Amino acid sequence: MAKQDVLITEVALRDGSHAIRHQYTVDQVLQIAKALDEANVPYIEVTHGDGLAGSSLQYGLSKTDEMALIEAAVSVCQNAKIAVLLLPGIGTVEELKQAANIGAKMARIATHVTEADVSRQHISIAKELGMETVGFLMMAHMAPARKLVEQAKLMESYGADTVYVVDSAGALLPHQVKERIKALKENIQVNIGFHGHNNLSLAMANTLAAIEEGATRIDGSVRCLGAGAGNTQTEVLVSVLDRLGIETGIDIYKMMDLAEDIVAPILPKPQEITKDSLVLGYAGVYSSFLLHAQKAAKQFEVDSRDILIELGKRKVVGGQEDMIVDVAAEIAKKQSAPV
Numbered sequence: 001m002a003k004q005d006v007l008i009t010e011v012a013l014r015d016g017s018h019a020i021r022h023q024y025t026v027d028q029v030l031q032i033a034k035a036l037d038e039a040n041v042p043y044i045e046v047t048h049g050d051g052l053a054g055s056s057l058q059y060g061l062s063k064t065d066e067m068a069l070i071e072a073a074v075s076v077c078q079n080a081k082i083a084v085l086l087l088p089g090i091g092t093v094e095e096l097k098q099a100a101n102i103g104a105k106m107a108r109i110a111t112h113v114t115e116a117d118v119s120r121q122h123i124s125i126a127k128e129l130g131m132e133t134v135g136f137l138m139m140a141h142m143a144p145a146r147k148l149v150e151q152a153k154l155m156e157s158y159g160a161d162t163v164y165v166v167d168s169a170g171a172l173l174p175h176q177v178k179e180r181i182k183a184l185k186e187n188i189q190v191n192i193g194f195h196g197h198n199n200l201s202l203a204m205a206n207t208l209a210a211i212e213e214g215a216t217r218i219d220g221s222v223r224c225l226g227a228g229a230g231n232t233q234t235e236v237l238v239s240v241l242d243r244l245g246i247e248t249g250i251d252i253y254k255m256m257d258l259a260e261d262i263v264a265p266i267l268p269k270p271q272e273i274t275k276d277s278l279v280l281g282y283a284g285v286y287s288s289f290l291l292h293a294q295k296a297a298k299q300f301e302v303d304s305r306d307i308l309i310e311l312g313k314r315k316v317v318g319g320q321e322d323m324i325v326d327v328a329a330e331i332a333k334k335q336s337a338p339v
């Protein structure tokens with residue numbers, strides 16, 4: 001096989017889990033992972049949307065135990081490596097060991113962009129377990145490039161093989177992606193990755209900007225299946241990269257067929273930019289907050305956009321999902337107060 005310029009990690013079976021309220025079945029994972037492997041996708045991430053052990057009332061209960069989903073994906077992949085996401089504090093070393101035992105080969109340790117120090121233990125244990133390691137710096141729009149460099153250096157020092165700039169809110173503009181990737185390229189030695197969300201319709205443009213500045217690890221999601229308006233659409237991305245002469249090793253027709261014949265039929269609705277997902281990007285709010293905010297809006301009879309704008313103002317970060325209900329209740333109270 002020709003040397004790949006860019007290695008894609010498919011996230012529909014993890015980030016996409018948010019979009020289908022964590023309702024994946026073993027059968028769906030078997031089908032999707034097998035087709036991804038046959039299309040030559042090198043890495044496939046499988047876990048609850050919020051990472052290992054994310055299944056809970058707070059983050060949403062999974063229909064199927066994620067270890068069964070990981071095992072299913074491992075069982076049908078000849079070449080693709082299965083990746084797992086772990087947010088320290090949600091998942092623990094125990095789940096990481098369990099995932100490694102059943103065949104996961106890559107650990108992606110995710111922290112808020114200013115909190116890389118909490119990834120030390122998990123990155124080093126993943127290394128001891130023989131896994132490839134990724135440091136995943138979420139909500140990257142909330143920190144300037146120099147802060148990102150400082151945090152990426154920490155992850156590199158803990159043993160991360162790759163550090164990702166993660167645009168969790170889909171809020172970054174292409175020049176801001178460039179600035180961040182360029183700064184990492186100049187200051188760290190390990191691979192640089194980019195994970196985009198399409199809330200401002202910029203996932204593709206941002207991904208191309210990241211690649212232009214030297215990112216070689218890229219996340220894509222078939223049919224855009226991901227939190228908020230979804231991620232950079234894999235089958236489109238590999239086609240565009242092919243046109244640009246950038247090698248991914250992925251079979252374009254097989255990716256298209258998988259998108260159309262296997263993934264599209266399981267979607268409750270097509271992934272699109274709705275007024276709420278647009279506000280996520282506009283206000284800089286975590287994409288996975290979308291469905292929680294919509295639920296709270298219904299419960300308190302308020303506009304979900306008002307909740308999201310307020311969450312953006314308060315700079316709420318991942319793990320603070322409980323604030324969504326607080327904010328909705330406060331807005332409802334204000335609205336019902338006599339003038």
Ligand SMILES: CC[C@H](O)CC(=O)C(=O)O
Pocket residue numbers: 015049050051087110138139166167168169195227287288318
């Ligand atoms: C809650 C984890 C989150 O979905 C990770 C991620 O994909 C992101 O921050 O974009």
Ligand SMILES: [Mn+2]
Pocket residue numbers: 015168195197226227287
């Ligand atoms: Mn994401």
